[in-house]
Amino acid sequence: MTQVDILILSNGPGEVTTWVRPVVKALRQELGDDRSVVRISVVLSPCSNASGKEAAIALSYPEVDRVQGAEHFWKFLLWGKTFDNWDWCDRGVIVFLGGDQIFPVVIGKKLGYRTVVYAEWSARWHNWIDRFGVMKAEVAARVSQKYAHKFTVVGDLMLEAAGREKEMLTPNSSLLTPDSALSTDLIGILPGSKAAKLTQGIPLMLAIAEYIHSNRPQTKFVIPVAPTVDLQTLASFGDSQKNPFVETFGFNGACLIVPEDATGKALLKTTTGLTVELWQENPAYHLLSQCCICLTTVGANTAELGALGVPMIVLLPTQQLDAMRSWDGLPGLLANLPGVGTPFAKMINWLFLRFVRRKGLLAWPNIWAQEEIVPELMGKLQPQEVGEMVLDLLAHPEKLADIRAKLRNIRGESGAAQKIAQIVSEEIDKSWEMGKN
Known part of the structure; x- marks a missing residue:
C-alpha cells in the first residue's frame, strides 16, 4: 500500500498539548x-501565546514523525515548501x-489533500473544507443545509485529553495518596507560563x-x-531580590527546595513554612481533577479546568498594567513587539479596563456560557480578600458542587479524538476512490 501523509496544523501550547496529543494517539x-x-x-x-517550545513538545510525541516550528510557517503557507524541504x-x-481555519484551505489546495477541521x-469556509468535527451540535445547527453533510459532532477534545491522562498516569505524589486525598483540601495554583x-x-497566589x-x-x-518553565525560573518570581512585586502583595518570598531523591517532588517553601508542591508531569489533568478549587490567571488554563469540571477563581491583578499581553489578533501582536511592546500593552490594557471589559466574560467557561459561572476578580487584588x-467556598461545598455542575453542562461529550480519527480514515478512503476514477 502506498504511503499516506497526515498533516496536523496547530499553533499554541494549549492546542499542542490538549488537541494534538490525543488526536495523534487516536490516529x-x-x-x-x-x-x-x-x-x-x-x-x-x-x-501570541506560544513559548517557542511547542515544536519540541510535538516532536516528543512518539506517534509524530516530523515537526516544523512556527518560525517557518509563512513560507510554507505561501509557497508550499517546508524549511527542510x-x-x-x-x-x-x-x-x-x-490556528486560522483558512490555513487548511490554502495548504490543502497546494498539496491536493483532503481537509478535516476540528471546530x-x-x-468557517464550509465550501472549501471537506469535513468538520464539531464539539457541539449547536455549531452545525448554524450552517446552511447544503453543507450539513460535512459536519459530525465529535465532542470535546479537552475531555478526551483529560481522560487519557487519567488512564495513563500512575500517581506517585504524596498529595495523591488515598488518605491524603480524602483528608485534605487540595488547591491548584496556575499562575501562567509567561x-x-x-x-x-x-x-499573589502564594500570599x-x-x-x-x-x-x-x-x-x-x-x-x-508549565512544560515551558523550568523550576529555577519559576522560583525566581517568588524571590524578593529578583522580583520587586513580591513585596507589593505583602509576601515575604519563597525558596526552591529540590530533593536529593529523584523520586521526590520539588517544593516552593515560603517564609511562613508553607510548602507548595511543584508538579512537572504534563499534562496534569489527573492531578487537577483532584483539586477542590484552583487559583488561575486568564488563558488556556481556564479552558482546561472548565473541561475537567474543576471550580476556579480567575485572578487579573492590575498592579502591573502591562502584564496581560496574551490578547488575540492585532492587539496581541502589538503588545508583544520587541522594544515597543510594553507601551502598547499598557495602552491596550488601560483601554480594556476603562472601556471594554464586561464582567464575567474573560475566563473561557464564562465566555462559553455567556454568564459568570466562575468568579473573575480584576483590580489591585489583595491576598486576604x-x-x-476561597475559605467561604471551602466552608460551603454546595457552592463548589454547583460550579462543577455548571461547568460540565457547558462542554461537549468525550471520545472526540477517536471520532476525528475515524473521519480522517474515511477521508483517506475517499482520496483513494477519487484517485481510481
Missing part, C-alpha cells in the same frame, strides 16, 4: 503504527487543530495560599508547572 490506533504506510507531520503556525505523498489529509465554537503573568501571579493555610492548616497546595473568598 495511530485507527490507522496503525507502520510508518511506511501512514506518516504524521505537524506544522505549527504563529501564536519535506517530501509529500500524492494522497493525504490535513487535520486542523488550531469548538465556529466553523514572565509578565508570573511576576504578579507567583507572589493567598499562606492566608488560607493559616486559617485552614489541613489545606495543601500544588503548582502544575481572595483568601476569604
Whole structure:
C-alpha cells in the first residue's frame, strides 16, 4: 500500500498539548503504527501565546514523525515548501487543530489533500473544507443545509485529553495518596507560563495560599508547572531580590527546595513554612481533577479546568498594567513587539479596563456560557480578600458542587479524538476512490 501523509496544523501550547496529543494517539490506533504506510507531520503556525517550545513538545510525541516550528510557517503557507524541504505523498489529509481555519484551505489546495477541521465554537469556509468535527451540535445547527453533510459532532477534545491522562498516569505524589486525598483540601495554583503573568501571579497566589493555610492548616497546595518553565525560573518570581512585586502583595518570598531523591517532588517553601508542591508531569489533568478549587490567571488554563469540571477563581491583578499581553489578533501582536511592546500593552490594557471589559466574560467557561459561572476578580487584588473568598467556598461545598455542575453542562461529550480519527480514515478512503476514477 502506498504511503499516506497526515498533516496536523496547530499553533499554541494549549492546542499542542490538549488537541494534538490525543488526536495523534487516536490516529495511530485507527490507522496503525507502520510508518511506511501512514506518516504524521505537524506544522505549527504563529501564536501570541506560544513559548517557542511547542515544536519540541510535538516532536516528543512518539506517534509524530516530523515537526516544523512556527518560525517557518509563512513560507510554507505561501509557497508550499517546508524549511527542510519535506517530501509529500500524492494522497493525504490535513487535520486542523488550531490556528486560522483558512490555513487548511490554502495548504490543502497546494498539496491536493483532503481537509478535516476540528471546530469548538465556529466553523468557517464550509465550501472549501471537506469535513468538520464539531464539539457541539449547536455549531452545525448554524450552517446552511447544503453543507450539513460535512459536519459530525465529535465532542470535546479537552475531555478526551483529560481522560487519557487519567488512564495513563500512575500517581506517585504524596498529595495523591488515598488518605491524603480524602483528608485534605487540595488547591491548584496556575499562575501562567509567561514572565509578565508570573511576576504578579507567583507572589499573589502564594500570599493567598499562606492566608488560607493559616486559617485552614489541613489545606495543601500544588503548582502544575508549565512544560515551558523550568523550576529555577519559576522560583525566581517568588524571590524578593529578583522580583520587586513580591513585596507589593505583602509576601515575604519563597525558596526552591529540590530533593536529593529523584523520586521526590520539588517544593516552593515560603517564609511562613508553607510548602507548595511543584508538579512537572504534563499534562496534569489527573492531578487537577483532584483539586477542590484552583487559583488561575486568564488563558488556556481556564479552558482546561472548565473541561475537567474543576471550580476556579480567575485572578487579573492590575498592579502591573502591562502584564496581560496574551490578547488575540492585532492587539496581541502589538503588545508583544520587541522594544515597543510594553507601551502598547499598557495602552491596550488601560483601554480594556476603562472601556471594554464586561464582567464575567474573560475566563473561557464564562465566555462559553455567556454568564459568570466562575468568579473573575480584576483590580489591585489583595491576598486576604481572595483568601476569604476561597475559605467561604471551602466552608460551603454546595457552592463548589454547583460550579462543577455548571461547568460540565457547558462542554461537549468525550471520545472526540477517536471520532476525528475515524473521519480522517474515511477521508483517506475517499482520496483513494477519487484517485481510481
